Amino acid sequence: MTQSERLRHLEETSSASKGGLIEHMRNSSVQENHDLKRELRRNLRAQRRNIGLARRRKAEYTILKRTLTLLKRRRARSVACYLDSDGEVPTQKLITQITLQGMDVYLPVLQHKSKRLCFRRYTYATPMRPNRYGILEPIPDQSPAIGANRLDAVLLPVVGFDRQGSRLGMGGGFYDTTLKFLQHRDWHPLITIGLAFELQLVDYIPTDRWDISLDRVVTERSVYQGRVKQVY
Numbered sequence: 349m350t351q352s353e354r355l356r357h358l359e360e361t362s363s364a365s366k367g368g369l370i371e372h373m374r375n376s377s378v379q380e381n382h383d384l385k386r387e388l389r390r391n392l393r394a395q396r397r398n399i400g401l402a403r404r405r406k407a408e409y410t411i412l413k414r415t416l417t418l419l420k421r422r423r424a425r426s427v428a429c430y431l432d433s434d435g436e437v438p439t440q441k442l443i444t445q446i447t448l449q450g451m452d453v454y455l456p457v458l459q460h461k462s463k464r465l466c467f468r469r470y471t472y473a474t475p476m477r478p479n480r481y482g483i484l485e486p487i488p489d490q491s492p493a494i495g496a497n498r499l500d501a502v503l504l505p506v507v508g509f510d511r512q513g514s515r516l517g518m519g520g521g522f523y524d525t526t527l528k529f530l531q532h533r534d535w536h537p538l539i540t541i542g543l544a545f546e547l548q549l550v551d552y553i554p555t556d557r558w559d560i561s562l563d564r565v566v567t568e569r570s571v572y573q574g575r576v577k578q579v580y
């Protein structure tokens with residue numbers, strides 16, 4: 349869906365059309381989008397961190413089961429995940445379950461110069477070290493890499509999302525750059541699945557031309573079908 353189609357859909361379905369908010373968004377520039385995204389990111393990250401432990405655990409369990417079902421149904425073999433930080437949906441148990449199902453798990457490794465992520469194999473024995481944000485990642489050369497276009501599924505951390513599958517991330521643009529090859533390729537078998545808490549769902553995420561959208565978003569409440577794509 350293009351940006352203007354998304355906005356038209358939103359105008360028809362939501363109260364955000366009142367007061368000219370949508371009209372404002374339709375005309376927003378890259379700079380305005382940047383500011384809108386930054387504000388939204390700040391709010392949503394604070395809300396995400398504030399989720400209580402009991403609610404978090406319950407949500408984690410439901411999201412784990414739903415994600416495993418999705419991956420098994422697609423007969424995924426190579427799956428990229430992330431190690432959670434900053435209140436993101438926890439993934440350690442999910443990674444264990446994916447591994448027990450016989451799938452290979454990969455984690456992102458930051459490559460600052462190219463602003464890309466490289467994905468490396470992760471098992472309980474993989475040597476790890478923290479990146480500049482303090483998130484553990486496999487040490488390059490001590491763990492095999494896989495080309496992003498050879499993955500069957502990518503599980504992405506989410507700061508915010510909307511019903512069209514637009515994703516707000518941490519703001520580095522790393523996933524967008526790395527998964528750029530998916531743009532305009534609806535037939536590509538790789539499925540992008542965002543993992544989020546329900547409170548991260550908002551009416552509208554401002555998008556830029558480089559933003560990669562999500563095929564699915566799994567929350568404790570639902571599995572949202574985002575990007576309109578032939579999923580089989």
Ligand SMILES: Nc1nc2c(c(=O)[nH]1)N(C=O)[C@@H](CNc1ccc(C(=O)N[C@@H](CCC(=O)O)C(=O)O)cc1)CN2
Pocket residue numbers: 430431432433436456457458465481483505517518519520521522523
């Ligand atoms: N768990 C997890 N792993 C991930 C990502 C992610 O979003 N979550 N990434 C997804 O891209 C990449 C890392 N990108 C990140 C980008 C910014 C920050 C961050 O905390 N930024 C600080 C400011 C940092 C600074 O001083 O420059 C902040 O916003 O508070 C963290 C990870 C790869 N691995």
Ligand SMILES: Nc1ncnc2c1ncn2[C@@H]1O[C@H](COP(=O)(O)OP(=O)(O)OP(=O)(O)O)[C@@H](O)[C@H]1O
Pocket residue numbers: 382385515516517518519520521522523524525556558559
């Ligand atoms: N194809 C591109 N062309 C120009 N800039 C890009 C492109 N891809 C990413 N960027 C840069 O990435 C920055 C962050 O993008 P954005 O705010 O959409 O990140 P994000 O999707 O929230 O983060 P992430 O993917 O790391 O979780 C933008 O400000 C932009 O400068």
